[in-house]
Amino acid sequence: MTANAAYERLRKAAIDRLSAHIGKFRVSVQVGHCSSSVGAEEVVESFQGDLLDNSHLVITGCDGACFDAPLVTVTDPVGSSVRLPRVDFDTAVRISTMLEGGAAPLRYEDDTAFLSGQTRVALEGIGEMDADGIDEYLASGGYGGLTEALSGSHEVVIERVKTSGLRGRGGAYFPAALKWEGARKAAGEPRYLVVNSEEGEPGLFKDRHIMEGLPHRVIEGALIAAYAAGIETVFIYINAEADLSSTRVEKALSDAMALGLIGNDVLGSGWAVNVEIRRGAGGYVCGEETTLLNTMEGYRREPRLRPPFPTESGYLGRPTVINNAETLTNLPFIMTAGPEAFAAIGVEGATGTKVMSLSGATIRSGLVEVPFSTPLREVVMDIGGGLLPGQTLTALGVGGPSSGLLPPSALDTRLMP
């Protein structure tokens, strides 16, 4: 059986399982690290106690609109949705009561500028997709990128990613495909892939959101990269404090393993891969790749000299690819929509989008994904809604405290690597 046939079977089974909920209200609660701190779990408890058989409760990650958290979306049986911001326990009780009577909550004057100003590739579907199960991801075409990759040779994948122009999102913007080629050519077996989700820099929370909301897309991206680079062992390195990220990724891994998307014979293709979680132990420098390797091997938290680069001598002295989680999250899109579609976003030399963590004195704060070359003004003033009353712009911190501050005049700078 080809990988494609195996995949279509999995996908159909997922759609069949989801069909049990047809005709019901779908109530989804966005539960993330941020929203849990402002009552999302209480909202879930309320729904768990009150929703009747005519409704189906789903836990998703956050869509990035932290300023509106906790968010709840109610979709009626016909498919029309209402997105409700800042829901608390009591509001949840009122929603349950309305649904009991068969009525959906009224359309709310939703603040759409935050999301509509964004271009979502890596984050597509975040906050809508079930974050605890695999079915919705599969049904919406998830793991189709992996299937596409497995249907050809690793060279095809590397060529496509080269054409897409994808560069690393961890800070150095190294071309992803070149890194994989480097590891493939390096002597020594086995090779390793480490997904860098340490993200210890104050003010950055994008990788956490991605893992919480789209754990399967991170895993699918990691599998595509591993296949391209000739790697059979993947470590997902998650920040010590990002417990929810770890829980969601762990659940996703076990679901993917149960369906044969990870294991000795992925989708019947004969390719074998193993994926494990490793946890960091705090401190911003842990995200630097050689420090990260020391952590994984049980040594002090300090960097190693380079060269040798990890692609030649990394984990346990073996060729090791280290990629940021966001970098990998773009791969399913590149494999399914095609590298040209990816390259059409952004500008030449800086293709695709960048996911940013927006916070501080803006009216709206949260996750922002925009094409490269977008002026910062658009991010701060349009998507962020401008400054809070009484605030004046004194500085722009881009890339975290270690990158320094920019003067207000930098608002017209375009977002570039």
Place this chain on the structure above:
Amino acid sequence: MTDSSKSARNELRNVLRERFPREHGQLLPALHYLQHEFGFLPDWGMEVVSWHLGIPASEVYGAATSYLELRVAEPGDHVVRVCTGLACRVAGGDGVLDALKACLGVEIGETTGTGGETVTLENTACGFLCGVAPAIQIDGRWHGRTTPERAAAAIARLSHWVVS
């Protein structure tokens, strides 16, 4: 104080044997386990880890102290952490910190005196929930969009804590 008796050591040895293969790379996972069990890394626990993994105790201690997330000193019965990062400050985090200092009567890094349960006040450079700043963490649980009043009320709810 943690129980450092022979039986506690043996119990820990059994857990380590079951869950952590004798590889150098298991050091961090094993220390994480200790911290999870005891809330910090007791000396005797690090010693047992050192035996199990065959890593000198001095090296275990050296690695442990190079990781911010690992504690080698025993904290109070409750740990309150305040985010003093940029977003939290912009959102009024300083006022929250002042309120906590005032109601606990300690500075950052200190633990309240004995008599009832003790509380350790700490800060962090970021809680990674900047979108709902200002943030504090009480016994592992984060609270976003907090205010001086809410922070003080949360402290008052800590069981057996006697407000000075």
